[in-house]
Amino acid sequence: MSNLTEKEIIIAKHASEGMTAKQIADAMCLSLETIRWYRKRMLREANAKNFTELIAMLKDQGII
Numbered sequence: 899m900s901n902l903t904e905k906e907i908i909i910a911k912h913a914s915e916g917m918t919a920k921q922i923a924d925a926m927c928l929s930l931e932t933i934r935w936y937r938k939r940m941l942r943e944a945n946a947k948n949f950t951e952l953i954a955m956l957k958d959q960g961i962i
Contacts, residue, residue, distance in 0.1 A: 902940065902961065909936050911962045914953045 902910070905926070912922045919937070923930045937949055946952040956962045 901943065902956075906936055906940050907956075907961060909933060910940065910953060910956050913937075913949060914957065914962055 908926065909922055912925060913919075917925070919933045920930055922928075923933045926933075940946075941949065941952055944952050944955055946955060953962070
């Protein structure tokens with residue numbers, strides 16, 4: 899999990915604060931599809947079942 903990019907960490911942090919993918923996209927000036935792509939990539943990298951599990955993993959590791 900330590901190989902996350904700065905953007906991925908920001909996306910995860912926003913998601914952990916309850917922001918939707920659309921809100922994250924707007925806040926980061928990215929498209930909704932780009933946010934979805936990042937989320938899928940992060941799930942694959944972490945071998946997580948869903949984004950909630952990924953957020954929990956990142957919190958447990960002190961990344962967010």
